[in-house]
Amino acid sequence: MLRYGVGGLGVVLIGIGAWLVVAEPDPAGVLLWLAGALVLHDGILAPLVLAVGLLLVGRRDRGVLRGALVVAGSLVLVTLPLLVRPGAPPNPSALPLPYARNLVIVLAVVAAVAAARILVRRWRGRSQRSAEDD
Structure with a gap:
């Protein structure tokens, strides 16, 4: 019963989305954007995630690395649309700071925290092994 309810809700939401695309002044532009998003996801992003x-x-530290990659990917996903938008932002307060530089700084901090966590884990493992040897 729950399956049918969720399926019905999905069909209703797809219908609402289709109606919103048709009601858009430029539905071809929206459909082009959706096609581009599909190609970007299925052609580039998904294979890249699978390769990583x-x-x-x-790897022994794959959990820390996966966490760092999820955080970094989320940061880029949130910030990238503002950075690649052509022209000046319609609202001057939308980009009052140098977001590209700040994104690089935050990604460097994420990488440093992940590296520090890995180093601490390895150091603790070595110190525990040396204590067991004594």
């Missing part, structure tokens, strides 16, 4: 996942298989 394959590189992390068997």
